[in-house]
Amino acid sequence: MRVFHTPSRKFKTVTIRVYLHAPLRADVATRTAVVPHVLARGTRNLPTLGDLARRCEELYGAGLGAGVAKIGEAQSLYVGVEAVEDRFLPQAAKAIAGSVALLRELLLEPARDAGGLLRADVVAQEKENLAHRIQALINDKIRYSGMRLVEEMCRGEPFGLHAYGRLEDLPQVDAAAVTARYDDLIANAPVDVFAVGGDPSLGDELAAAFGHLGGGGEVPATTVGQAPAEPRRVTETQPVDQAKLNLGYRTPVTLGSPGHGAMVMYSGILGGFPHSKLFRNVREKASLAYYASSRYEPLKGLLVVAAGIEPRRRDDALRIIEEQVADMAAGRITREEFDQTRSGLRNRLSSAEDSPGAMIDMAAEESMVGAVRTLEQRLAAIDAVTDADVAAVARDVRLDTVYFLTSPQEGASA
């Protein structure tokens, strides 16, 4: 088990998140995804949602959470809590100690039935809820189209799976399977504990609470794939007013490789900011889209471009987006674009230090490939990037998949 604690007195709260990492695998992903929702239904001593909620209220509004996240090709179960530091509460309040104890109880002492299994009625219900959650992914078209792009692009790779798993695997999930999965994770999964805020002694308290966990294995590694010779093109239709155009690119550059800083700069110049090529050319110049941006997935080596456009203007949008990517590869980047992106990234990295949640997200990602960096190290990595570095990584960015979600009328003619 590793503990990453950043003591601080600038926040009003202490934020703690505990991750149990497992390789993202089709055969167990779905039952793994049920586990945190079963844990969140109650513990041995606090067996109902109401009991847990009342306990949180007594702890001055402690925020308790549990879920699964996809971090590279790891499926990571997490439980977390955020609670107000005692010094801002009425005298004798012990919200932090109480919250650490509650988090420990949530993860390690779930309610079980007489036979030692996680409760069958709760598992059945959370299985049903997970089915609804998977089906509801279609509701938010921006997220849905982003997810579908990755699913098409990484078909056959673990990364193509959603952190929630697959609907078709749910029928095999029962209380015995979920209990076995939970017991296996507790016994064998590598465990990382992240905390922000509080006194330095909190790190020791967390080590005492969770120190016996972690089977000693390594955190799961992520594989890097290659783009096909000819890009895949996928069109899907739904009754929508606005179409979504998503393009997926591959890069061999990942977090931990020497070109990482340059690739972060690349994505920023292309589509990370209002001054970026995509926003200016797709939205501002051509009035084509409400949003047009790019995002770099640094563990898997993906670059994803997303735009919301009028259905009939797909070809215009596609052409302008591909022109911007071609300009990047040809090194057509102005001094302003470069400098503004660098200061924008510096601002983002520094600002993240003021948000406990953002600090933990960044640390969790970095911890998958080694050490968690300090802000100074992150800034230095961006400052060191040259035009030549960006040009070098730009040459290896390859289009893999074009995904288009549109209305049935337009889809028929597309």
Next chain:
Amino acid sequence: MSATVARRHESRIGEDLDEARLAHGMPVFVLTRPGYDKKFASFATRYGSVDSRFRRPGGDWVTVPDGIAHFLEHQMFAQEYGDAFERFSEYGASANAFTSYTNTTYLFSCTDRFADSLRLLLEFVQQPYFTDAGTNKERGIIQQEIRMYRDNPGWRLSEGIKAALYQRHPFRLDIAGTVESVEAISTDLLRMCWDTFYHPSNMVVSVVGDVDPAEVVAMVEESLAAHPRAEQGPIERDVADEPDAIAKPRVDAEMAVSRPVIALGFKETDTAVSGDAVLLRDMATEICLEALAGKSSPLYNRLYEAGRIDSTFHSYYHGERDFGLSVLSGETADPDAFVSAWMDGVKSLLASGVDPAAFERQKRRMTGEFASSFNSPESLSYALNATHFAGSDLFAYGRLLDGITLADVNARLHQHFDPSRTGVSVVSPKA
């Protein structure tokens, strides 16, 4: 020059709030956050989508197209030198703006070159550059934005519940207007609305971060002096004569969703409040909602365990001076069963009153949440503006929370959760 800066201290959470009143009575609030890298500033006007009919002192009543406040928000970034967004980018700052029913807010956050960005924010909001070409280009972007919202089930649900509860008040309409209404927005109308509502007497600046309050106040003062405005009396706004009765019991929509999503709403009728009473109304309503439908409530637990609601269920209250609503919402297989279960719950809560133990627990939770809200510079800045526009102030919240009684909460319960003033909005899967 150099206005007096007054400092107040909130001892329980260890925070200082500085305030100065500048030209035309415009307040500047500064909440210093030692140790924070991020500096956050917002410049807001009390002008939102509901202000579609108004008159200035001595003028005539004017009615403007729906969506114009939001259109103006977009258009303000167009400056003679180009795009103000890009200027913020040059400074390494991240800028944005948003329009609500009642306010328009311009904001930025940065870690370096704070003074440059603050001057820029103050300047571009006070110095519009309207052109017909700019207006026409922005119209296309806004129409895309409206289409994007139309595909969002949460947005459709919220439009539906407003349409169910409200007969006349412009709150029932979309903040951005419609694809058609923005066609009627002209450069002249934009200029007229800016001139009316973007006046210091109707605005507020608030800054949160590790900054020097005296320097911030001096910069704002300097910028106001550089953009002098004539005195302007209070703007009269046509608060639609909204009846207490709802418009229609149910509004349905169909779209590409997995399951029905429902919102059950209660209409606000306590609309003659201002100042601390607005904050008290918020608090009391939140306690009622938690007692009725919070995760610690018996009914939430019964319905969850029976599979009638799931983790998508949530409740909220949104109240402004003269309109508002409480909503219970979530995915459900059976919208009618959802409504009857919650209406039964309301009736039995009206009969029993709020459980005193639940009341104490909610006060405790809200005490903690008030303290944690000071973690976020953004939400602090918005809360400073909102409490100012309400006629109260941010630090009043802690004091009012200490003083609220079970009797206050039960009075609000009976006043607001009236079974005759409810409506339902449902978004169902498209066949």
